[in-house]
Amino acid sequence: MLLPLVAMTSRVDWASFGSLVTSPSSRDALWLSLRTCTASTVVCLVLGVPLAVVLARTEFAGRDLLRALVLVPLVLPPVVGGIALLYTFGRRGLLGHSLEVAGLEIAFSTTAVVLAQSFVALPFLVISLEGALRTAGDRYETVAATLGATPTTVLRRVTLPLVLPALTSGTVLCFARALGEFGATITFAGSLQGVTRTLPLEIYLQRETDPDAAVALSLVLVLVAVVVIGFARRGARSL
Secondary structure: OHHHHHHHHHOOOHHHHHHHHOOHHHHHHHHHHHHHHHHHHHHHHHHHHHHHHHHHHOOOOOHHHHHHHHHHHHHOOHHHHHHHHHHHHOOOOOOHHHHHHOOOOOOOOHHHHHHHHHHHHHHHHHHHHHHHHHHHOOHHHHHHHHOOOOHHHHHHHHHHHHOHHHHHHHHHHHHHHHHOOOHHHHHHOOOOOOOOOOHHHHHHHHHHHOHHHHHHHHHHHHHHHHHHHHHHHHHHHHO
8 A cells, every 4th residue: 555655756756846736727726626625525514414313313214225325426436426416417417407597507617526526425424423323322312312402402412422533534534535536526527727627637637748747746635635634533532
């Protein structure tokens, strides 16, 4: 696992590293990636936390099917996910035409980048949180409910604090997965500088025209991922 990273680092043109990673296109790509990854992580939290609680704490017909559907993006090639999103939110998609009539164009926009990243990253949060909820059990929640706490209070004051390390880890996994997303993004959002061209897309394009810039940007992406994961691990240990 380390050998490819060492090999890549050995090919970095350190003399020109600063100029390679601070070009206008590189700055736009990095800034766009950070913004969209943050937004997609928030989307995953809003959708994934309730979904994980439902899967872990309730019994209903079709629960296994719902869990399987949530996990589908883990096994699908990202480009297939991009095609699915395109035929859902594209101009001729299932919902895209109605949204376009309402003045909302999603495909090939920054919103499309966020949706693509959320689509592939959501399962990581759901898996982490559902497993932690099942391991923790529901005895504390039951006690809180018998003492008169409302379901919202139980979730906010008991359930989430109980699994906070898993929630933190799942959130970081979402961010890291969104940061490296490529296939679904280029299929559903395209590659427009400053609008949809994230750092992985910029690296791919630079590989064809300027290999030195591609290697330098790849190293930046690795460093950002390491910093994010390092802060998450430190935060989880402090909890």
